[in-house]
Amino acid sequence: MAKILIIDDDIQIVMLLKKFLTSAGHQAAGLSDSSKAMEAAKSLSPDLFILDLMMPQPDGFKLCKMLRADPGFSKSPILIITAMDISNSDATIFGANGYLAKPFNFDELVATIDNLLDTEIQ
Numbered sequence: 001m002a003k004i005l006i007i008d009d010d011i012q013i014v015m016l017l018k019k020f021l022t023s024a025g026h027q028a029a030g031l032s033d034s035s036k037a038m039e040a041a042k043s044l045s046p047d048l049f050i051l052d053l054m055m056p057q058p059d060g061f062k063l064c065k066m067l068r069a070d071p072g073f074s075k076s077p078i079l080i081i082t083a084m085d086i087s088n089s090d091a092t093i094f095g096a097n098g099y100l101a102k103p104f105n106f107d108e109l110v111a112t113i114d115n116l117l118d119t120e121i122q
Contacts, residue, residue, distance in 0.1 A: 002047040004113070007060075047076070064080075082102060
């Protein structure tokens with residue numbers, strides 16, 4: 001069971017992801033206020049982060065950079081889930097390990113998370 005921290009300004013997305021990831025066997029926590037993300041990350045020590053990009057400050061781009069700058073999270077997997085039109089290679093430019101477009105398929109989400117967690121363990 002992995003600890004996953006979801007950060008998205010849409011509370012409905014946060015609640016949906018928490019419910020789904022919990023039912024998939026993960027321990028999920030979520031925030032709709034990105035300004036509290038670093039504090040929550042340090043408190044929870046998640047195994048993986050799920051971030052939206054389009055949020056009030058800090059937005060997902062900045063938050064991803066902040067996580068990468070923190071020695072405790074510099075190697076933690078970060079999955080971007082956003083409605084923005086970007087590619088997976090664009091997501092990795094600012095430090096993310098993967099990208100899914102909204103709306104996303106839950107099976108694809110689980111497969112992506114499992115892959116990111118497996119890659120981290122190796």
